[in-house]
Amino acid sequence: AADDTITVGFSQVGAESDWRTANTESMKSTFSEENGYNLIFDDAQQKQENQLTAIRNFIQQEVDYIVLAPVTETGWDTVLQEAKDAGIPVIIVDRMVDVSDDSLYTAWVGSNFKLEGQKAMAWLDAYLEAKGRGDEEINLVDIQGTIGASAQIGRTQGFDDAVEAHDNWTTLAQQSGEFTQAKGQEVMESILKQSGDDIDVVYCENDNEAFGAIDAIEAAGYEVGGEEGQILVMSFDTTNAGLTDTLSGKITLDTECNPLHGPRVQEIIEKLEAGEEVDKQAYVDEEMFAADDTVTSIKVDDADYEVTTITQDIIDGRAY
Amino acid sequence: MKANGMQKKKMTGNGFLLLITIALFAVMYIAGMIIFADKGFAKPQMFLNLFVSNAGLLVIACGLTIVMITGGIDISVGSVTALVCMVLADLMENKGVNTYVAVLVALLIGVAFGVVQGFLVAYLDIQPFIVTLAGMFFGRGMTAIISTDMISIKNELFLKWANFRFYMPFGSTNKKGKFIPAYIPPTVVIAVIVVIIIAVLLKYRKFGRKLYAIGGNRQSALMMGLNVKRTMFQAYVLDGFLAGLGGFLFCLNSCAGFVEQAKGLEMDAISSAVIGGTLLSGGVGTPIGTLFGVLIKGTISSLITTQGTLSSWWVRIILSLLLCFFIVIQSVIASMKKKAK
């Protein structure tokens, strides 16, 4: 039996958020013994150097596949070369890696953070248009993620590009909330004191920040929501709590960032085992959930994306 | 007669803790080799990987050992490492600066931190923890100011250094029966040389002995006519230089610069030094001990990775439990020894 079990070494970033925990869980349940796998899981505690060590360890253990959820996009050339020399295919999940030679990894599965940002901003454009505010002066606030994180870089990029493209949109403030509720709240409080009355839209780069920002906004006596005179809050990740707030209308749009990478990776491994070709890049499907049905579909770079109106059934039916 | 007997006892007394540390390390490693024999733990490369992964940390921990011997501490090393990596990456990739120049600048950054921190600690007599805490803030902030993007180093010469391998005459055979020689990269060679140089410096140079005297009792060292301030200053400069060099080695391993890099490295370095027998209160410690401290920490992580079924939080807990176990055993043995005397 030992011969047909496939050994997979998985180097995970850590357990720094709910999202990550769901991601780990997805991997663990996919590569279980029942499914014919032997998973060697390593938690890097948010340190790239630990991941380098772990991969070298996997190589010594002569695993069949290495799955890597990189802490950073950079700095993988050397160790991936070692894996290649040892003949072990590497599958990257979540963040992309930035390597000089594409052949160093076999495939990538993950989210397109920039696209997430673009989608969200495209929705905002359509939403304001639909509300008849397309030509109004709109003031935006961006509560960024932890500076330097891939998700922050991509989502901020999407935000900046859209503001750039609209003459009537202005960025009032752009501060990092470090992906946490407490920081998000603290930063929002400070921003509200400076320009509370002018803010139209708050773009939070994850749900936790959105919760903090909403608390700060409400504590300062403003209302959140999509109507004129209210402060519109947008968010990412679609965690259970985030969608609950979307349902209650506090968050007007929540863009998904899908953590369930396990099945996708399994697909790739099965193909490889069968000697088939695999796609180099595989994006996971990511939806958008809005509080109301003002906008039901948007277009980014000529591709259409559907916007779902949130219901309790959807929340209950989700795995995370 | 009596004097002779005493002499013998004292000689072992000095290196006793180090011996214990080394013995514990050996026991742990051999146990790992037996338990995880089928998972490649017994391969020589697995052992060398301890050095490969920790070359930068080793150099940095040596620097910390120096300041800890004087009774000080330096918690800025993680930030300095991040800054060094970022500067290297930024200079070579964005500014197109010559590789050698970039490395030189990086090393100078370490020295600059050493000079400023050393001045504040030695001449203005400000508490080292606070000075280097400020240094830690400063380094991390500066890294963000240089760039918040991740920068991959693609400089050819730099990558050549990073990918260079010294192959060993020994090695292991893989599943398919192919012989694979063990290797080490240049970083390991540099780190080991640094350890040796520092060991000699501390044992056989006036400067080194002054460090111990200052750590033992600063007031006494002053009264005995040692130039306490200058020596302390030099200790911090050397520590800064080693932090810079360590950062460079670290960068050779990761080939990238980004804000979050090497976070918490200072704690790894401090705990390595302490496991290796360095006292935070000063006056005691050797680079060789620190070397074993680094190896022990590396082995603990390596054991956990090899085991490979723990969930994220259990990794943290087990990691610190092993650390705890280790520190407690050390302390218990040390106090038993004291009692026996």
Next chain:
Amino acid sequence: MEQNVVLEMRDISKNFTGVRALSHVDFTLRKGEIHALMGENGAGKSTLIKVLTGVHEFESGSIHMAGNSNAILNHSPQEAQANGISTVYQEVNLCPNLTVAENLFIGREPRKMGMIDWKQMNERSGKLLESLDIHVPPTQMLEECSIAIQQMIAIARAVDMKCRVLILDEPTSSLDDDEVEKLFVLMRRLRDEGVGIIFVTHFLEQVYAVCDRITVLRNGELVGEYETKDLPRVMLVAKMMGKDFDDLADIKSEHKDKKQGKPEPVIEAKGISHKGTIKPFDITINKGEVIGLTGLLGSGRSELVRAIYGADKAETGTLKVKGKEAKINSPLDAMKLGMAYLPEDRKAEGIIADLSVRENIIIALQAKRGMFHPLSRKEMDEAADKYIKLLQIKTASRETPIKSLSGGNQQKVILGRWLLTNPDYLILDEPTRGIDIGTKTEIQKLVLDLADQGMAVTFISSEVEEMLRTCSRMAVLRDGQKVGELEENELSQSGVMKAIAGGDDK
């Protein structure tokens, strides 16, 4: 400047916050003389020395060294050393984590090709120690040496440096007569080689044994400079204290007749031992009795009392306090049974440096009463004032940190601390170390008075004479073993000496 002068200090003034430690003091040291610097505790002797060696800055005055018409100013001990001034400070200043040899040679290690030559260093240390008759291996850690040995090592370090001026600030406070004699031989040799030596001590015999001239300070002011032969002992004492005083008066006889008949044992120890240091011993200490512990350096006197007090836990034996079996696991247990212990190493085990005089005085009583029964501020102030007055502690105020008191005054504070707890049994380990003669006599009187009031006292001192003046009985120790007891009628200088040395008589 005179031809044969090596050092001249003129008009030196120094203030500490709230204290004028030196005011317009002159001091001249000639080549090849041993010059005693005398004065009561807190007179400013150590301060004068520290001003000279650059430890303290000073407000006014100038310092000249021979052969240099410019005034010198040492900014640090290092500069002083470079100027040929080598110093043994009052508090031992060595590094506990280094070996004996390193402590002797740090900063001037012998080297071979730029590297420290450890072998040579150890050999030279061995020779140096041998020449001073110090029996300790050069590779031993300093912290494992007794305080006396440490003091000898500090001296060895200072004299081994080629210097023009050698300063010894109370180097003999922990030494016994043999060691002192060794030191004197050395000092005379250096004097003959032309070194100027400043010698601070509270032992008048020592002054008259080696010194050529004497400078007396009082309250930070210069009293005068005298040739030793022109200044008889009584006058020296009078100059120091500013009044006539007989430090040799027989204080014991006044107390003799007050002794009652039947001895009431306060402490009865049976078979108490401490592994490695002292072998099982029996001792009984009666109410109203001052019992002395005598023996050579390192004979285990301190260890013995520490075992009784619970400072080091005794391994075997039983202890009865006032007839009742007692279990002592910690000093607090002992205190609760009415014991008090004044340790010999003042700096390491006595003072709590950063706390005020007041806090240092009340801390033992407070600890005895427990955390939840704090003394009120008023009680504290009263207690502190009482002992400052009683023991004539020289301090700017009761809130002054004890670390800025002179050595002798610190000792008085510690003594006050224990008297305040009103103990039945008082252990004094070298209580008069570093204390001036006036106060010393006061303390001796105090001890006898306390005994009269029924306190049992154990008195340890390296000065046999002092013990003879106070003790009614003596236990003799040798190599960690109690080898005998001397009864009242056997107490004489020669008798004690013989017992210590360990002839065949006992």
Next chain:
Amino acid sequence: MNKSKLKKITSARLFLPIVCLIAVLLLNVIKTPDFFNVSIRNGVLYGYIIDVINRASELVILAIGMTLVTAASGGQDISVGAVMAVAAAVCCQILSGGQVSVNEYQNSIIIAVIAALLASALCGAFNGFLVAKLNIQPMVATLILYTAGRGIAQLVTNGQITYIRVDSFKMAGGYIGKCPIPTPIFFAIITVLIVYLILKKTALGLYIESVGINGKAARLVGLNSTMIKFLTYVICGVLAGIAGIVASSRIYSADANNIGLNLEMDAILAVALGGNFLGGGKFSLIGSVIGAYTIQALTTTLYAMNVKADQLPVYKAIVVVIIVTLQSDVFKKYIAGLKAKKSVAVEGGQK
């Protein structure tokens, strides 16, 4: 007379920490004129200065514990941030009864709070045992919980963020009823008061200082150094627990990864800015409290000035260095020297 009074004030121990705090606050008046404006908005006090006082609450509570630990053991407890997370996790997990998000308590709040404080006391006791009984250096001993603590917290919450969406739970971090003052401020004040009273009404303060200055001497005068050190760590643990509960109430959830993150460093900094020596011994509780407010004032100031969060540490570092330099003895001496020279020059001129 007047001059000596002035001198007395300037030489007081707390003088410099207070000056530094004021300086940081004044900085704001120039940059953000409405910094000191306090208004009532939405029924509660509103303004930057309120934010400073409110946000500093956890830090103040931690700084108190840190001060005691530092004084007694001459080392710092770097696990306080992690202990906060443990307390928060225990509290929320009990309240939620294991669910991810609840809208009403599953268990009594009292039990939850007591359990949380017990857990944090246990953490403190663990640290205290290592430091006091096994004589392990504080920073290393507490390093163990520093790494393990968040792991334990995640273990408790199953790696999830547990939400307690109950209004009464939000009170500790928000407002009680119609009271316009944020509750954390009360927590901070009450904690400071209680600890201050304990130190005042018992001899604990003196004991701690004695043990911290000279452990050997303290033992010989009958103090149980081991017990006292142990006690300070337990107190520090409990205080961290309280801070953890407040922090988790603010976000009505237990975020094991982020509650109290990096707060240990700020707490240590607060102790130092308060003029305390990190090597142990004499301490000033109020100094540390002032230090804590200084740090928060600085952070809020920098936010108000629109400094980016990732660059904030650079400014923080610079201000910290300036403050500690001003407080350093060497610098004070240097200034005194300058003054003395000046007066000498004046005198010389008169001659």
